[in-house]
Amino acid sequence: MRMTKKIILFILAAEVFVFLILPAGLLGVHGLFHQLPDLPSVPKITGDRLQTPETIRVYRHTYGVTEVVPFEDYVKGVVAGEMPATFEPEALKAQAVAARTYSLSKIVRSGDGGNPPAHPDAPLCDDTHCQVYRSVYDLAALKGDQWMAESWQKICDAVDATQGQLMYYNGQLAEQALFHSSSGGHTENSEDVFASAVPYLRSVDSPYEEGATHQQETKYFSSEDLAYLMNLKYPDRKLSLPLTSLSIVSKSSGGRVEDIQINSSTYKGREVRDALGLSSADFQASISGDTITIVSNGFGHGVGMSQYGANGMAERGSNYKEILSHYYTGVKIY
Incomplete structure (x- = not known):
């Protein structure tokens, strides 16, 4: 009983200390x-x-x-x-x-x-x-x-x-206010990454990302490791060794890989990104002997506002409404 009273007194004293010491903004x-x-x-x-x-x-x-x-x-x-x-x-x-x-x-x-x-x-x-x-x-x-x-x-x-x-589009709340770290120079149309087309999530240039992380990020995979990772994630398309061919079939408006063929199996760029832990689906890939080299740019899904791009615009004098209007096409802020 004495110990319980001590604990209660300690907690009450701690609360008083917090309210007396911490700035009002923190509380x-x-x-x-x-x-x-x-x-x-x-x-x-x-x-x-x-x-x-x-x-x-x-x-x-x-x-x-x-x-x-x-x-x-x-x-x-x-x-x-x-x-x-x-x-x-x-x-x-x-x-x-x-x-x-x-x-x-x-x-x-x-x-x-x-x-x-x-x-x-x-x-x-x-x-x-x-x-x-x-x-x-x-x-x-x-x-x-x-x-x-x-x-x-x-x-x-x-x-x-x-x-x-808030952001509004045609008088309605812009519900898909998506953002990502960096785009690699171009953002994506929403339908090229997710299921549906959203009118204010259009591909736009994002030129001011000089300070962004994950630029020219290079990863190397052995044929065995790459096949294992792809088969683990997508067992419906059995990728067999040896890996003899790898080619990017198509790219999106924002420059990300839409489809890539490895041997006779075809994958979406975002599937490769997920399976291999890439920072972005904006990548180049090549195969030489037993080694696959992948070089990616940007970090995130690439839809909506690029945070590093927003900072680059701000450094050049754009205000927040101009930044948002650039990355979210046709929105109004009020």
Whole structure:
């Protein structure tokens, strides 16, 4: 009994310490020991726009719990999780609007057909299944005091500057506000990567990616290893040794491999990317003796906004609305 009382007193003292010591901005995401009350989170229509909800439910894979988070603080945590804080403020603002739009679309869809099976208690989770989200406490532990004082504040300023702003296409929420790290110079039409054509997800040039990672990324595979990996992923097309031929049959508008033939088997470029762990389906491939060489450019699916391209545009003077209008054809931001 005495030990239990000591533990309770310790927890109460810790809470008092947190509320006295931590800046108010850090406490704004959610309490250290308590979840926020489960307030209504249904988007409302005001005039010609959607009003964002006060809170959002987020499933936290690391902790195995669903948290209720203030919506705009959730957006800040996504920007921190998805884009380097070293990027230009206008790029961070563009990321904030894209993340906010994507998040709201998931809330709208959860009202129509329920939450995803992967996290049935929440419309969104905190990893790449939805968007990477980091709470202020995660970030403080990962990044340290200096990052929190400088970079976190920079992210908060960018999100606050766009508060409530969303992307619309023909008066409707642009539900597929997709983004990726870098495109290798050209983004993709949505139908060349996913199932359907989305009018604002068109292939566009992305010329300002000089600082991007995963440029001219080279990987080597033995014939045996490549055949094993492809057969493991796609056993319906048995790839037999020896590998004697490899040729790219067609490419998409954005320059990614559509179809590639290895011996007599044909694969989609994205299938090869998945099976071999490539950073992008924008690749060149060659075979010499027992070695297959693959050189890829870009990182991610290539649809929607290139984050490095957005930063390159911002460095050259584009504002966040110009960046978003470039990567999402025909959208309006308000």
